[in-house]
Amino acid sequence: MLGFGALALEALLHREAQAAAASPFAAKPPHFSPPAKAVIFLSQVGGPSQMDLFDPKPELARFDGQAHRERVETFQKGSEAHRLLASPWWFLRRGQCGMDMSDALPCLAGLADELTLVRSMHTEHNNHTEALIMMSTGKIFLGRPSLGSWISYALGAEHQNLPAYVVLRDPDGYSTSGSLVWQNGWLPAVHRGTELSTRGAPLPNLSPAIPVGAESRRDQLALLARLNQRHLRAFPGDAELEARIQNYELAARMQLTASSTFNLSGESPATRQRYGLDHPATRGYGQRCLVARRLVEAGVRFVQVFTSVKPFNQPWDTHRNVDTEIADVAAMTDQPSAALIQDLKARGLLDSTIVVWAGEFGRLPVSQNGMGRDHNRNAFSLLLAGGGFKRGHTHGATDDFGYRAVQDRVSVPDLHATLLHQLGLDHRQISFPLHGRDETLTDAGVTGARVVRELLA
Numbered sequence: 274m275l276g277f278g279a280l281a282l283e284a285l286l287h288r289e290a291q292a293a294a295a296s297p298f299a300a301k302p303p304h305f306s307p308p309a310k311a312v313i314f315l316s317q318v319g320g321p322s323q324m325d326l327f328d329p330k331p332e333l334a335r336f337d338g339q340a341h342r343e344r345v346e347t348f349q350k351g352s353e354a355h356r357l358l359a360s361p362w363w364f365l366r367r368g369q370c371g372m373d374m375s376d377a378l379p380c381l382a383g384l385a386d387e388l389t390l391v392r393s394m395h396t397e398h399n400n401h402t403e404a405l406i407m408m409s410t411g412k413i414f415l416g417r418p419s420l421g422s423w424i425s426y427a428l429g430a431e432h433q434n435l436p437a438y439v440v441l442r443d444p445d446g447y448s449t450s451g452s453l454v455w456q457n458g459w460l461p462a463v464h465r466g467t468e469l470s471t472r473g474a475p476l477p478n479l480s481p482a483i484p485v486g487a488e489s490r491r492d493q494l495a496l497l498a499r500l501n502q503r504h505l506r507a508f509p510g511d512a513e514l515e516a517r518i519q520n521y522e523l524a525a526r527m528q529l530t531a532s533s534t535f536n537l538s539g540e541s542p543a544t545r546q547r548y549g550l551d552h553p554a555t556r557g558y559g560q561r562c563l564v565a566r567r568l569v570e571a572g573v574r575f576v577q578v579f580t581s582v583k584p585f586n587q588p589w590d591t592h593r594n595v596d597t598e599i600a601d602v603a604a605m606t607d608q609p610s611a612a613l614i615q616d617l618k619a620r621g622l623l624d625s626t627i628v629v630w631a632g633e634f635g636r637l638p639v640s641q642n643g644m645g646r647d648h649n650r651n652a653f654s655l656l657l658a659g660g661g662f663k664r665g666h667t668h669g670a671t672d673d674f675g676y677r678a679v680q681d682r683v684s685v686p687d688l689h690a691t692l693l694h695q696l697g698l699d700h701r702q703i704s705f706p707l708h709g710r711d712e713t714l715t716d717a718g719v720t721g722a723r724v725v726r727e728l729l730a
Contacts, residue, residue, distance in 0.1 A: 300428065304702060309624075312575050319633075321632045322635065326374070347641075393680060395652060402450045555609055563612075588602040628659050634650045669681040
């Protein structure tokens with residue numbers, strides 16, 4: 274009897290293994306052994322000001338109020354648009370590494386020895402939507418796959434009951450450009466970012482409205498699977514239909530995992546306090562950061578976390594006042610962002626997880642409305658932590674006023690190539706055939722994208 278039972282179990286496991294191998298979510302090997310296996314991308318929508326957060330410029334204070342000697346790209350008109358503006362924020366050397374960071378982000382500054390600060394980023398557009406799409410897809414044009422989609426396509430899912438690519442936005446709404454920044458483009462639709470909510474059920478209708486027994490539920494799902502396959506045979510080669518069926522099947526499997534992954538009740542009071550869940554200002558973003566850690570812990574490859582949309586859906590867009598507006602958004606994001614890095618390290622996950630803290634562009638050194646700053650595509654700063662990046666390292670430099678990246682410049686495609694490399698992927702080898710051309714994330718032959726090895730430990 275036991276022998277027949279073992280044979281039956283072996284056959285069942287074999288069928289499940291075959292099904293998993295045939296699935297587009299199946300795990301795939303990287304090109305080489307990587308230091309990292311997951312990415313958490315903290316999207317700071319709006320364009321954080323580099324000279325007020327990460328890139329101190331004494332010349333701004335020295336020439337405050339005077340006309341900038343270089344004409345800058347700005348949407349403003351009139352002479353006021355070209356008067357230099359000193360930062361109202363105070364910079365200090367942080368950690369043993371002596372990294373200069375302002376007092377606007379005290380919690381992240383306290384982790385300077387864990388961070389890589391890139392001061393020489395640059396991008397290709399001054400509008401939010403184009404720059405956000407560029408940060409997501411490597412180009413400013415609509416319709417291309419996002420970084421998370423490429424990672425899902427190249428590596429598959431480590432956990433078959435959760436998506437490879439998860440998006441955690443504010444349940445109250447969408448940040449600027451909405452879902453345009455987590456599209457699959459022309460990759461199979463199953464690689465689009467899956468939006469999961471940190472309020473209520475992770476997915477609508479995740480659990481049946483009318484409770485049913487486990488056996489009945491299995492019968493229902495088996496019948497649904499047969500009907501889906503019959504429908505698919507009637508429309509062979511329909512990629513959208515195939516993706517819809519795969520996503521429905523994933524949703525069914527998520528009933529086993531998603532609710533428990535999103536249930537924060539088991540987290541200790543100390544952990545909840547560390548992420549700011551006990552304070553209204555940090556609660557929403559803190560929940561998303563904490564769930565991001567739990568998703569990576571459960572095997573999700575790429576988690577994209579967005580800032581809050583109230584009172585503003587692009588909160589780092591500090592046109593009016595870089596003092597008060599930065600203070601407001603920093604109060605929401607600084608503590609949870611730092612808590613995530615600390616928590617990953619405490620759990621032994623930071624070495625295998627890349628944390629990216631980045632907006633879509635930077636700000637100008639000149640004044641807007643007396644105390645604000647306009648958009649700047651020519652220079653911005655970002656933070657990296659974990660995943661094999663150098664700790665306590667500052668890379669690159671801008672000019673005396675922070676307007677242009679001038680030393681050890683890093684483009685967005687360079688950043689993407691480097692992130693893929695840390696996941697064990699050669700950015701030139703991950704391709705998808707489209708209209709007679711093998712498309713890649715970085716389009717290295719055109720962009721000249723390279724792995725920025727100076728950032729790597």
